[in-house]
Amino acid sequence: MAPAAGAFRVPPDTLLRIAATRQRSCDLDLLHAALHSRRLVLFKALLARVGRGELPPAARAAFDRDWRLLELAESPAPAAARRLLDYPAVGGWIVDALNAPGPDGLTAALHPLGGIAVGTALRTGARLDTVLPTAGGRLVLPGVGAQDARAARVRVRSGPHGTLLTPVGNSARSVFLRPDGRGAGAGWSCLAVLPGSAGRLDDLGTGHTLVPDAAPRPDRAAWLTRWRAAVALLASADPWRAAEVTRLVRSVVPMTPAGGGASSGTLRAAPWAVHTALPDTARRFAEVLVHELAHSKLAVLADLVALHHADGSAVHHVPWRKDPRPLDGVLQGTYAHLALADLWSRVAERPGATPAARHVARARREEYRAQVADALTVLLDSHQLTEHGVRFTVSMKQHLTSLGRGSNSPYALSDSLSGDGDVR
Template sequence: MAPVPGAFAVPPGALVRLAATRQRTSDLDLLHAALHSRRLVLLKALLARVGHGGLPSEAAAAFDRDWRLLARAEAPAPAAARRQLDYPAVGGWIVAALNTDGPDALATALRPLGGIAVGTALRTGARLDTVLPTADGHLTLPGIGVHATRTRHVRVRSGPRGVLLTPQGRRTRSVLLGPGGRGTGAGWTSLAVLPGSAARLDDLGTGPAPGPGTDRAAWLTRWRAAVALLEAADPWRAGEVTGLVRSVVPMTPAAEGASSGTLRAAPWAVHSALPGTARRFAEVLVHELAHSKLAVLADLLPLHDADASAVHRVAWREDLRPLGGVLQGTYAHLALADLWSRVATRPGASPDARRAARARRAEYGEQVADALPVLLNSHQLTHHGTRFTVSMKQHLHTLGQGRNTPHERSDSLSGDGDVR
């Protein structure tokens, strides 16, 4: 598992386009390649940590087995394996394991590696025949599903036609998983596919943290409605959401504070409580996807040299924010201002819809305008960070002047399409 070769130089045009929140396919290819390379570096860091971690002999042997399984699973089709290794929950798991304190905690954190190897084999068609331990009677395949076996071990046999999971020590029917991850058999639950995309509703806790019980029907209905609204108002942005989001992870609603978020270790995952309306869900998707893009870019190209001190005040938060948080929030709010600008100028919109959209654009635009001087006057942006921020400022000035293409429909985010 070697990192992607070559330096990841970011062309000036790509930096400007990303700053304007509307990148080209080639810009995304660069981000995806950089993310994968970083994922492999983190895996190698985990290998080094295990080598120096003083693990108990049983845990060290289990890790060696699972690492070899992963290498075998990847071998037949590295491109397909890359899709599995880049799944957001895998990144979250690696970072959580690297941050454990002490051999016992590390040994516990390493247990999901076997399930990652099996999930990779399902994508590549690799032939595996092994027995894996479960965690509290569950074998988890990130991005695919969970097998509740109620046994301590599961025999895994995989090949081009799928994966067969057979609980050991109990008379239970085996589970057969097809290459797409759909399974039949007692105890198996697949993640739900979010319609019109390759994303999953990751409500089974396939990442480092357990998932809450969810109403899948409500989530899928709200997702469909949010995407439909984006398609009506801004087809490009709708395509970005359905093409880039890999998972939506339900959160327990917070009594106060943020109701959605993005983990830097797990780009392309949207963590959110169920939004109350389709319009709100559309905004959450655009907002959190902007955070993912900037998280990957910031790992690829340092944009500032500030520490984590929270010393800056912004319009969208009551607490003080570190400069990195100001940059992230400014970028996400610029994406929302961009979205509402296109809603306000689409053909066929009613005067009331245009007024509502212009008000939303102005609200987000003012938040961005207030934050830009904080960034530019901080003296902590790098050369690239300054160029990025100036490009954000230039894009903000253009909003409201663009014209949408004639084929866009007249219903909108500011219309009556919300699902309550």
């Protein structure tokens, strides 16, 4: 008998800690459980769409094969499988498929499922033996890497010690992948590890298509160098925030600036991914990481607790945008800017800061504080917050008020900020 789905419960203190942007480990456990549950709901929705019968028989057979592979891949170690199943690009991929137009669009969109199964097997050590089609001679394993197989199909054999990818008719380009995704053989490119974290620089186009890929292929060394500098900057100013970033960010996805000048973003279906153009300084990258991570946290929390009942028909002006925003956007932006006010408050009050650095940091803090204060008024006057939304927003306001009081930082801060915020 299949187990019944349970119901989440969110402790009041969890809501308040997340509102203050500084949650505990137990709060994160809840967010991770929520993200995984959302991911399974999306998978179930995909099964339902495929079950409608709109796929041509061959595409349906391919989906059934790949779904069985995924089940097999997960089975030896479901907890380990989650690292891949909950990877941001997998969420983006499912949403791509759910929104794909018509049978042809759905057929094309389902293609990555086999690669997700192989990536999952790498995590779990599952034994698979199958043949998968490539796309243009390339086999993509989302969250892991890509093989330039130069063949229409690749035989996949996996087990506890790794996975062997053998292009059919081109075995000279066989690749053996270790469980960590590193591989030996011609044509294999794995995602780069973001130093000091378990995250990846997802720069191989293994993700979904909702966000424009950066083109031409980004300079990986430049990205990793700037990531390292951004994390070092955070660590010197706010070790807690640095640890949060390195623990939670699962992927940084290079993007070309989107319409309207957007240079970074967070996709609702892919929490813990930071989509961004390459920030021009470490300080800017640090801000992007903190800002986008706040969006991810609130996106997951909003799956657990209704914070407002706005339907998007009413829009509001906020200090950081020229265009009016729906209430959900106001709430998201307020929270992300509160995290930045918090960051610059820690930077400003760090012991040993030079007067010039302290002055710059305080100016940044006050800029964000003023923006957040205005937006909090919009939220609290909207009459569209739920009871929990009011509690969440009041907690944000209390945290904002606490910033800038000085000498209350529990964090040891070093003096590594130059005037423009880069690491010396």
